Amino acid sequence: MNVLLCGDFDAAEQAAWQQALAAAMPEARWWTLAEARARPAEVQAAVVANPPPGSLQGLPALRLIQSLWAGVDRLLADATLPAGVPLARMVDPAMNAAMAETALWATLALQRDFFAYARQQRQGRWQQHAQRRADEWPVLVLGQGEMGRAVARALVGMGFPVSGWSRTAGPADPGVTRIAGEAALWQALPRARVLINLLPLTAQTTGLLDARLLAALPRGAGVVNLARGRHVVDADLLAALDSGQVGHAVLDVFHAEPLPPAHPFWTHERVTVLPHVAAQTDERSAAAVAVANLRAARDGGSLRHLVQRERGY
Ligand code: NAP
Ligand code: GLV
Secondary structure: OEEEEEEOOOHHHHHHHHHHHHHHOOOOEEEOHHHHHHOHHHOOEEEEEOOOOOOOOOOOOOOEEEEOOOOOHHHHOOOOOOOOOOEEOOOOHHHHHHHHHHHHHHHHHHHOOHHHHHHHHHHOOOOOOOOOOHHHOOEEEEOOOHHHHHHHHHHHHOOOOEEEEEOOOOOOOOOEEEEEOHHHHHHHHHHOOEEEEOOOOOOOOOOOEOHHHHHHOOOOEEEEEOOOHHHEOHHHHHHHHHHOOEEEEEEOOOOOOOOOOOOHHHOOOOEEEOOOOOOOOOHHHHHHHHHHHHHHHHHOOOOOOEOOOOOOO
């Protein structure tokens, strides 16, 4: 099988992925974009990480596009993405576990005022705040897919009351209150001390975290965005932080990445900035996930984690 490997990688990342994938599937030939362009009719599959737009057009034998990213919004924004070719996204338990760690850290830091203590340290201020219990600190997780469910389960394990919101009603994990639809969201928001966003970026979810939604939270709530920057209306979040409506925001993702040096999030004392690291794709496990799908494509088996392009995730 001839597989194009391309993405938004530097040379070292390309080499590391090539090595991991070749170790998992030694019988395949792994081609760079330049090599694939020299023999387009022979490319049978592509393993991609947000490749430059246009990379996947003109490959007539392509039978699978396997993303190394969980979110496929940038891929789907490429109008030249071949329409009839199955597109699979990355679903890897190691990534879900990493996301659960990030969300748990952020929630614990919000509940126990650790971000406030970090601010106080910078000011040389010794001041104790009342200690709050996890069971009195409700968390609302937007998205109950792979990531959102892993996060909700981890939070339940720490004793937080957790609600998980999704588009369609699905099975609830033990201890998680599963809610679906817009009305249920607006009912849940006023109780949520912490709001964690793990939605895919689609036409419906772009800009969801705006002034109206933030105003529905209880005063001083924490906002944790681990999904995509464009879910948030930055100016609305900044206004809510400045007014105290939002107590602190933990932001891993931004409209433009890297976050531009002059962006007010960098210096806002109630914002914690992470450089899009909430759950990085782990080559060691993700290569095996990708290869299982490549072999299924080659052998006529069933493909896993296919994106429904019309719904956008
Ligand atoms: P997923 O398994 O596809 O789950 C998506 C969830 O969002 C589903 O529960 C879905 O509802 C829900 N949803 C979609 N549209 C909705 C809407 N309009 N209203 C309400 N709920 C909606 O995705 P995932 O693997 O959990 O990943 C989620 C996102 O995390 C990715 O798309 C990516 O943007 C982000 N991510 C970030 C990082 C990072 O490092 N920061 C790493 C990986 C992923 P249904 O269950 O009803 O379909
Ligand atoms: C990271 O943001 C991903 O979608 O995998």
